[in-house]
Amino acid sequence: MDVVVCVKQIPDPADPGELNPDTKTLKRDTKLILDESDSYGVEMALQLVDAAGSGEVRLVSMTPGGETGGLRTALAMGAESAILVSDEALAGSDSLSTAKVLAAAIKRSNPDLILTATESSDGYTGTVPEQIAEILGLPSVTFGKEVSVDGELATVKRQTESGYDVVDCPLPAVISVTAGVVEPRYPSFKGIMAAKNKPVEELDLAALEIDPATVGWAGARQEITEIVDAPAREAGEVIVDEGEAHERIMAFLDDLKVL
Amino acid sequence: MGFSKIWVHGEANEGVVASITLELLAKARELADSVEVVIAGDADSVAAELGAHGASVVHSIGPLDGGLAGPRIASAIADACSQGSGPDVLLCGTTYDGRDVAGRLSAKLDTPVITNVVDLKPDGDRLLGHEPVFGGTKDVFTGTTSEGLDIFVVRPKSFVAESTGGDPASVSALQVGDLGSTGTAVVKDQFVEESSGPRLDEATIVVSGGRGLGEPEKYEMIEKLASLVKGAPGASRAVVDAGWVPYSYQVGQTGKVVKPTVYLACGISGATQHLVGMKGSANIIAINKDEEAPIFGIADLGIVGDVHKVLPKLIEALEAQ
Numbered sequence: 001m002d003v004v005v006c007v008k009q010i011p012d013p014a015d016p017g018e019l020n021p022d023t024k025t026l027k028r029d030t031k032l033i034l035d036e037s038d039s040y041g042v043e044m045a046l047q048l049v050d051a052a053g054s055g056e057v058r059l060v061s062m063t064p065g066g067e068t069g070g071l072r073t074a075l076a077m078g079a080e081s082a083i084l085v086s087d088e089a090l091a092g093s094d095s096l097s098t099a100k101v102l103a104a105a106i107k108r109s110n111p112d113l114i115l116t117a118t119e120s121s122d123g124y125t126g127t128v129p130e131q132i133a134e135i136l137g138l139p140s141v142t143f144g145k146e147v148s149v150d151g152e153l154a155t156v157k158r159q160t161e162s163g164y165d166v167v168d169c170p171l172p173a174v175i176s177v178t179a180g181v182v183e184p185r186y187p188s189f190k191g192i193m194a195a196k197n198k199p200v201e202e203l204d205l206a207a208l209e210i211d212p213a214t215v216g217w218a219g220a221r222q223e224i225t226e227i228v229d230a231p232a233r234e235a236g237e238v239i240v241d242e243g244e245a246h247e248r249i250m251a252f253l254d255d256l257k258v259l
Numbered sequence: 260m261g262f263s264k265i266w267v268h269g270e271a272n273e274g275v276v277a278s279i280t281l282e283l284l285a286k287a288r289e290l291a292d293s294v295e296v297v298i299a300g301d302a303d304s305v306a307a308e309l310g311a312h313g314a315s316v317v318h319s320i321g322p323l324d325g326g327l328a329g330p331r332i333a334s335a336i337a338d339a340c341s342q343g344s345g346p347d348v349l350l351c352g353t354t355y356d357g358r359d360v361a362g363r364l365s366a367k368l369d370t371p372v373i374t375n376v377v378d379l380k381p382d383g384d385r386l387l388g389h390e391p392v393f394g395g396t397k398d399v400f401t402g403t404t405s406e407g408l409d410i411f412v413v414r415p416k417s418f419v420a421e422s423t424g425g426d427p428a429s430v431s432a433l434q435v436g437d438l439g440s441t442g443t444a445v446v447k448d449q450f451v452e453e454s455s456g457p458r459l460d461e462a463t464i465v466v467s468g469g470r471g472l473g474e475p476e477k478y479e480m481i482e483k484l485a486s487l488v489k490g491a492p493g494a495s496r497a498v499v500d501a502g503w504v505p506y507s508y509q510v511g512q513t514g515k516v517v518k519p520t521v522y523l524a525c526g527i528s529g530a531t532q533h534l535v536g537m538k539g540s541a542n543i544i545a546i547n548k549d550e551e552a553p554i555f556g557i558a559d560l561g562i563v564g565d566v567h568k569v570l571p572k573l574i575e576a577l578e579a580q
Contacts, residue, residue, distance in 0.1 A: 013531075018393075036500070037513070094371055095362075095371075096365050096366060096369070096370075096371055096372065119513060124374075124512055125372070125412075126358045126362075126374065127361055127362035127372055127412070130329060130366070131363075131365055131366040132366075133363070134330075134333070134363045134366035134441065135366050137441060138440060139441055139444045140329070140359075140444065141327070142329075142355065142358070142359055143355050143506075145505070155447075159355060159507060160355060160449070161272070161277070162272070162451045162452065163451040163452035164449075164450050166446070166447045166449075167327070167444050167447065168445050168447050169443070170443050179499060179500045179513070180500055180502050180505070183502065221370075221404045222371050222373065222401055222402065222404065224401050225382065225400045225401070226398075227397055227399050228398050229398075230396055230398045233557040235555060236558060236559035236561065237559070238550070238558070239560075239561070239562060240563045241562050241563060241565070241568065243572075245546070245562045246572040246575075248560065249560065249562070249569075250577075252559075252560050253488070253521065256520060256542060258464055258520055259488065259577075259580065
């Protein structure tokens, strides 16, 4: 079974970044890392291919600037290869443009299963998995918290408001997985060394026959009209616990009459 | 473009309309003359409640029969749009099905979708979505420049649901065309997870635990506290990722947005990811060892201390009441 995992390389969330005042989008001049949300899909894919006994895990990603740091992390976990769509015209892409580009790259490898996170940690639109599925004409199950595959059928426990649904989905399909679905492995030293030599195929938009006018700034067809400082919430009283802090909390709750 | 006719993606469970749907209706009727709902399942059982909240028509795609809502509702709306009977604007909730509908429909109609919206306002003949960014420190307003349908995905608790006492909505059937293989996923079974207290996003008090608890067993203190105050237990992303509690416990940007009367953050440092999901709480109490923790910057009552010392005493005090 061949699995494609869509992964995103993002600025380190510990370094929140800022908006470019001219273009009103995220400045992306820092080093990019693998979005932690995607490590679950990579691990899931490795386990499913392992269970199937054959096949490979391939990564698909896009970035305007050709970075591969985050991809190397996923390759070090055990993915076989990666397709990186890199083109300056991708800057400013919204979720639909992203899905168009990823779908075009996915088509080249014709996988049995496409895994994604439920949403990225920096953009968090949460619509890309469904957009990819629709563009490729595939069924999909989002918010998978458990995934198993038997032949041509995936069975997914899908998170719901009150619990979960068990959903059977014929392959090929797109499945998005929640954080915590599996425990992502740490890349071994051997894995890290091997990742340096694994193939990363870099493609531009022309290679995918995508019109640059349909992606990036031009394709997003959205404009940010205004950026303002959000009203700040004031810090209140801060006390150091000397063994009596619970009494202060009780008094606070009593004042609010919520007990 | 335009927003004189707004459709709301309706969600309901066993004849009870989801709170997010009523919240969206409250805003929609403030913005537009014509407010309608598109919904799957038994539309007749919810037409009265939807009407009371401002919907004039319920477009019903009928029972799902095990199919998923996303591709079916998206296909039905896309067909309505191509026949000229669709809306100018579709509002979906940031829910499991809401995002499925928005994503599918956006790709079907090749139209952008604006997500993580917490407010909507008119701008000429279009609507702007208001989205908080950078952990809620900045607000941006985004509109589309495209023709045709505008899709907004709105976070729960952005608006207050309120009945206007309107007449029941009329129910009108909306056809779902051939879905091809996009509609082949089938729900085989449904499980309701045991939860004794109120729902996380509806509780008056939310007690959340984070990495500062140290080990998974200590999360039991959070559940104990939550049950003593008749609240709901929540968690930071760090402990959900670590597998201590299920994803459904997660409060934050990825996860639930909560606005309880009291939010008690225990051993949570206050990463922007978390703050986005709880900074709208009326009162915030934080307990953390690190006096520099960002959570203290928004807490009404901050306790610099060890959760392992403070929480057992707090539990004891509550039990004594």
